[in-house]
Amino acid sequence: MRYAYFPGCKIAHHLPAHGMSVEAVCDRLGIGLERTEFACCGYPVRHESQDASVYSALRGLAQAQSMGLDLMTPCKCCFGNFQHASHQVSQDENLKLRMKNLLDEERLPFPETVRVRHLLQVLDDSLDTVSKAVTRPLRNLRLACHYGCHALRPAAVTHFDDPLAPTVFERVAAATGAVPLPWELRLECCGYPLRGRDESISDLLMAKKLSGAAASGADVLATACTYCQLQFGRGGGIPSVLFPQLLGLALGLSPEALGLAPDAPWLGRLEKE
Amino acid sequence: MKTYDVMVIGSGFAGMAASLFAAKRGLSVVQAGGTGGIDFSTGFIDLMAVHPVAEQRVWEDPFAALAALRKDLPLHPYAHVADDEIGAALEEFTAFLGNNGLCYTGRPGRNTLALTSAGTVKPTYLLPCSAWGGVEALEAKAPTLLVDFHGLKGISARQIAEVRADWPGLRTARVRFPGMGGELYPEHMAWSMADQARRTELAEAVRPLLGNARFVGFPAIFGMTDTMAVVGHMEELLGRRVFEIPTLPPSIAGPRLRAAFDRGLPALGVRTYTQKLVSAAEVSGEMFHFTAGSGSTAVRIAARGAVLAGGRFFGKGLKADRHAVREAVFDLPVRQPEKREDWHRAEFFDPRGHEINQAGLETDAALRPLGADGQPFHPRLHAAGAILAHQDWMRMKCGAGLAIATACKAVRELSQNL
């Protein structure tokens, strides 16, 4: 399976380990990643302009369609905005026309056939392959899987999983041999969207999630979105780890190849090889 | 595309019960529905309490009431479900809730009068354990302190005390909720009660007011999950029995039930499509094909059998325009008053209720909804819950019990045909 790979703006400078681990894991699993120069998905600018946000997203989709591939992203905000844009143009003929004109000027097709997938969905699609490729099951590692918001809701637009009772993250996490634990706040927002806007509320939301995850007894809070990881990476208490990094360890890759500090305390929970 | 044994249409009491019973019987279950009705639940599980509605006669023995009901109203859906099945269904349902953090209790074979936030009492069969202390206090007319909070709408301790003039031992107090000011919302208060420090603060605020009270009643805010642990801690801190009174809907009873279902049903293997309403259905001899949701995110579901438990108007199982009532998924014939003018009686509070409240789907003895020809629409389509005709669940006080019982029967009948 090959995908047009959409890392999103925040990986290059702010979280290069995410890009590293996604690419390493996909390489090991035989998931082909085609790269091209994408622009921003349009999620951040949605606060200021619907047209800018929708156009940014459709442009990315158009590029993927021109490559003849579905689009895969490891960031849930990117995923969500692509879905929102598609939904909005289906609801508003005037918007659709404006977008078509903008795309025409760049000689890009209006995206009709391209699908957007989040990394978790891609892994879920081929769970058998993942399980078979695991060489070092993360047996003692208890996870609090954090779903975050923008892929999950509103489900009528994002079509990611059941919005009130999702299971995809735990299912994929269990394939690594780790133990996903139930915890009440797993579907709550990490608070990153309020960074630079309302820092105090962002801090409160982050703290709530971290303490909830810690109270569940998990060793690690698992994230599957660049923004969520940036948020939890600030906090204290329970360590927050990107799921591609966890999966990479289970696939036998070294912590360094995945952007992990080899002396992270929680690594000690894993069975020695 | 996977073909399921049972498609459950609806995520309210009937839908959840149907999913539970079907999954427990080893059937593959898929469920779609929205949070229409259940978020407005009081949390009480009514079985049968008032009959005849016009006389507002309240029964202490729900099964005796059922017997009378079946005799007087042979078309009522309860006529199709036997007492022992009803009892077993309720047991299984509450056991499931108990396993998922929501404890229920009651007196077998007896209705209980429970306190409401308006100060009235309503007869019900099973209550959340966190409300049981209120029953005991009420019955014993024990010295009790009722506490409410500045800024919390939907409950007034003073009003309760005034309405219950027959309970002289009832005192009231209003305190500040620790850590929150201005307008309060029960769900947020409940989440904050998960914090031990908050509970201690609350106890500190209430302790000086206790006096000789043996019971302390609060609005229902004691946690969203594992309420009994929170109540237990409060009892420890106050040294008194503590109980909850549900606030006006939407109270947190609904979200508590939802959370229990969301935890427990996927664990039983039920495939859930929450917040997706079934928008279309195609029927062939062997198979149902449903479309849930709409637009680009619609899903196609194939199932061999189906339980239609979409609820009434708020649940979107029935749709009314100004002229007629339609059933939302299959467009089944809906029993309704012949003329529009007959929907409602002249007085809103007419004790007989209104004809429109008894509209709904008519079924055979196996709870299969009837088609235009008076025969079951499909051998493997069943209906359960408030969508059924010939029942007035609000006035009869039979809502949740009816939903659970008919769901159980529907699943049992359906499973025999799969």
Added chain:
Amino acid sequence: MDFFSAGLGLACLSFVLGLAWRVHGRPGSRLPAAPEQDRRKSGLAAGLADIILLRRTLRSGKVRWAGHMLLILGFLPLLVLHAMDGIVTRPLFSGYEPTLEPWQSARNILGLAALAGLALLAWHRGRRLLPLSRFQDWALPGLLASILLTGFLLEAAKMASPADFERMVADYFPEADSEEFLALQALWARENGVRFERFLPTAPEILEHGRELHEDRCAGCHAPTATAFASRALADALPARIVLPRTVPPIFWHLHVGLSFLALALLPWGKFLHPLASSANLVARGGRRDSGFPATALGRNLALEACTRCGQCSLHCSVAPSRRVLGNADILPMDKLADLRSWLDRSLDDARLTDLVEGSHVCTECLRCTQVCPAGIDLQDLWMSSKAALSEEGRAGVDGEFRKRTAGEWALDLGSRRLGGVGSSGTGLADRAESFWGCVQCTTCTGVCPVVAVSTDPQRDLDLTPQQIMNYLRMGLKAQTLGARMVWSCTTCYKCQEHCPQGVPVADILYELRQLGARTLRHKGKP
């Protein structure tokens, strides 16, 4: 004082003063302070390689690299060995005369190379960078080209000028009699392209005589002018009957020298400084292509001056689509950098400052412009530090503007204006009655909102809760809601919309309100 000394003096003065003004420490002081970092000695070689090989330029395009290489390889030697021949070439090479070989052919080759380089760069700018180009982007290559062209023209004019010939004979062969003079003339007319008024003989013996005299008196300083092949071609291209008046060579000389002084004088201004400034920055960056955020004040100063206005950053910018929709040039790095510099200089007007702030906030800090910049500017560091600096000065974007006043104040202000519809089509959800038909004010949206949950007093912290906002909107009272904190502190988690039992698109509507707020601010004061 003659033209040359005066011109050189003024040009040098302008250069020194301008440079001093340009690099005096103003920018760094307004950006958040960064601690001193250790100098990366190992990066020096990489930095030098970046300069000498123009490695970063090569990465951004072969045409630009080739154009620059030709220009630099042509122009620098001309600058050092020709313009500064008095202090460089003459002391180093005994017997140097500019009219000797290899200097003549060298000058021509180098001049042509430089012109070819400029042609490539101009062609590239015309094809790819036209919308981004301003006056100075054409002025620099234009000025350089005119220096080179006037140089060729000057050399050609001197070759063809009879007056120059007469002057040279008067200086170096005053005793020539008329026959010798004629012979020399004939030779020079024939072989070196001089255009005399009168017709000159071409008989072999006269030419031979001339050649002897030339060998004796001229050749010590003059190689055949044909070695200056380009200028010679120009001289030969003069139409047959034209004889250059004596004033022409001096005109070209003044032009050539004057333009050169002009270039020197203008060197500190705008992008004219980039040969020096970008080189300095490349050394400072030591080959790094990621960001060194937070950078030192010195690093930032160099970075701010090093922009060559090549436009590569803007061509690859991740938020270029937003620029197309919103029309703000400051969304793209090249113009944003220029306005940032002006802001740091406190010379940016308010309208442009608004553009700069919007550009600052639309930027997603994706690092691409930094990776692409041929001058090695750490743009990422500038964007991140300037965003913070702008916020410190009260310019924190749309969100920050709305938080400056209370909801009530905004309601009063906006209530008297025509706000227009929400959504870009003006027919968004918040303006449509159908969106609210289902709302029964059940407060479920408020009950699930995590922002309300962490507030200890929603009225105080958020002004209005979600269901209250829905209530206002279904009465058409947008202005009353736009300033509410809830709108701006919504964390976009969509729980409200997901849980609403009646399908009211609460979160989408809150987005529309923010978009309307942004649009309202953008048009504030404009008709």
